[in-house]
Amino acid sequence: MQYRRLGANGPVVSRVAFGNSLTAGNQLADDAALACVRAALDAGITTFDTADAYAEGRAEELLGRALAGVDRDSVVVCTKVGRGGGPGPGALSRERIAASLDASLRRLGTGHIDLYQAHLYDDSTPLEETMRAFADAVRAGKVRCVGVSEWAADEIERAAVLARELGVPLVSNQPQYNLLWRVIEAEVLPACAALGIGQMVWSPLAGGVLTGKYRPGQRPPAGSRAVAARGGDVSIQRWNFLSDEVLSAVARAGDLATEAGLTLPQLALAWTLRDEPVTTAVIGASTPTQITRNLTALTTPVDPALLHQVDEALTPVTVHDPALTLSRMLRAKSRNPTLT
Template identity: 80%
Template sequence: MEYRRLGASGPVVSRVAFGNSLTAGNQLDDRAASACVRAALDAGITTFDTADAYAEGRAEEHLGRALAGVDRDALVICTKVGRGGGPGPGALSRTRIAESLDASLRRLGTGHIDLYQAHLYDDSTPLEETMGAFADAVTAGKIRYVGVSEWAADEIERAAELARELGVELVSNQPQYSMLWRVIEAEVVPACAPLGIGQMVWSPLAGGVLTGKYKPGRQAPAGSRAVAAKGGDVSIQRYRFLSGEVLSAVGRVAELADDTNLTMPQLALAWVLQNAQAATAIIGASAPEQIGRNIAAAEAVLDPGLLARIDAALGPVVVTDPGLTLSRMLRAKATATPSPATL
């Protein structure tokens, strides 16, 4: 396993991180989820990502139990605040952050969180209030570093300026990024790079579509994320990764993988890690052996010719529109005027 600093001044993270957004407390029982965490540790993964909203807090609880007894100084534990939470103050209000942070610390069984991230942008709360609450949590020793997740470029720039005025640094952004989903390339990455903000990317396998297991015109395999309840199916359908055009393009990339020493998942993960701004890529797992197979991608180097052939194979199915950053996408959906047919 290789390691890299997250942003210019963030923690040192493993190039592959382990996340449990759809597994622990949700799609996997505790025994299977714990086996995946142990496999991640055995593989040299030191960076673990979760959120207060995952499985209504059960994901944090499980991660805390699974990491109990591991040298805390050897771990980078990351969690998020600001998605869901029910009625009351804004998702990133001072009150909500304080309450959620203490609950996350309790569930994770730790005295501090290494990277605390704002989960989506909160239009209902002044950004000054949000960043002030994060700065206070750093001063109190409850968190070490501050990041955001799925924010647009202008939102990140304003947050970074405010954080610096408050004496802390915004070190990271956690966006979706894969061969198929490149919406951060046009605006987010160029905005982050001069600010010293690194990318901790999620869904490098496009929800499993870049494993090659989904075939055009065929039913999704039993037990796969596309047919699983508890969130996996919604995630894939939102990004329209299962269209025949997309799956045919992925099949062409799979043929390129056959000409390398990499499996299709390894190739997809290696592609993401070629981006110099991607300090780490978060993977999940439903079985421990998946982790061991996929982390070989961290050491792979893809030559420019192969990268060009991948682009040609994917062609027009690659999504690059920065307006599809999740915070913008959800905001547009919330403010959309209903059509006459829906009234």
């Protein structure tokens, strides 16, 4: 395993993090979810990502159970606030953050969270209120570092100014980023680089599409994420990753990987971790073997020329439009509910 500091002021994290957004407490039996965390630890993964909204808190509970007895200083526990909680105050209001933070600490069975992230931007709450609530959490010792997830560049820049004034700088952004989805490249990455904010990206395998298991003209395999009834189908289909055009391009990329003696997941993960802006990539898994198999991307040499070839093969279906940053998409949809 390799390790890097997250942003200019964040914790040292493993280059691959383990996340349980669609698995723990949802698509996996508890024993399987716990086994995946143990496999991640055995592989040298020190960084674990979850959120209060995942499986309505069950994901945090299972992560806490899995890490019980592990030296607390040896792991980086990351969670998020801002999508769960039901009706009431704004998702990132002071009241909601305070209540959610205490609940997350209880479910995780820990006295502090290493990285607390704002899950999407909250238009209904003044940004100053959100950042002050984060600063108070840091000063109370409940949180070590703060970050955001799926915010647009202008939102990140405004938050960074306030955070710096409050003495608790933003250290990270958690966007979707992979060979197919590159909307952060035009605006978010340059803004974060200038501010010393690191990238902790999610979905480096595009929800499994970049494993090659989905084939053009064929139904998704039984039991795969694309047909799961508990979130996986929505997360993949939202981005139109299952069109025949996309899957045909992915198949061409898979052929290039095979010719080079690599698997497509190895190649896709190596591409995501190829350069400085991405500090760590969050992977999920349904079995321990998926973790160990994919982690070979860190130790397998990949020819830069091959990465360029794969890039070219996927160019016709790659999405770059910064307007499709999730925060912007949801804001636009709130103004016009007819948008998809």
